[in-house]
Amino acid sequence: MLSFFNNFYFLVAIKLLIGLLSLSFVINISGKGNLAPSNASDQxxxxxxxxxxxxxxxxxxITVLQYILILLLWCIVILGLKWIKTNNRFMGQLLDGQPLVLVNHGKLNIANCRRAGLSAHDLSFKLRAAGYYYWEDLQRVVVEQNGQLLIIPYGEENPKYPLVTDGQIQTDILEIIGKDDTWLTETLAGMGYRDLSRIFLVEYRDGKLLVSAF
Structure with missing residues (x-):
């Protein structure tokens, strides 16, 4: 009986160690510094x-070998989903959802507030926590997939959010500065960047584009 318990606890310790190592491996490979979920697929x-x-x-x-194979399959699925979301905008939105515009040019979109699961109290509280008290004073408020608010007040000439991330155009930010996809692609082409998939990050500052490409 004693040898049975010793063997049982030894296998549990081995499985726990393997689980911790595999978890650390996935976190490092996927580039996440912690386990805090930022979207639906992360949860x-x-x-x-x-x-x-x-x-x-x-x-x-379940043997240790079977356990290792299960964790290996899990790692492959996680890394595969990350690659798909990074390289395919449609699949990324399908898996994680997409941002919802709550306020546009000082007008509140109640339907989107309901879709985001935000009551009037929740929205008011989040705005007050960010230092804003009236939605009429805001040019745009967007709720991200992780529930955080992107708040753009009137008079914000340089948006604090990028126009392009990982080759994907952020149309919401373009609308804030009064531009569209055509303007962005033509401007980038004039700078020698014709392939959006090779662009890592584009920021807008003082009427100019700051581009970081592969």
């Missing part, structure tokens, strides 16, 4: 991870 990944480790670590019927 699901955390749930699945908890189910894998919690459901198999104490199950003596």
């Amino acid at each position: 699901i990944q955390n749930y699945v991870l908890g189910g894998i480790i919690g459901g198999t670590i104490y199950n003596s019927a």
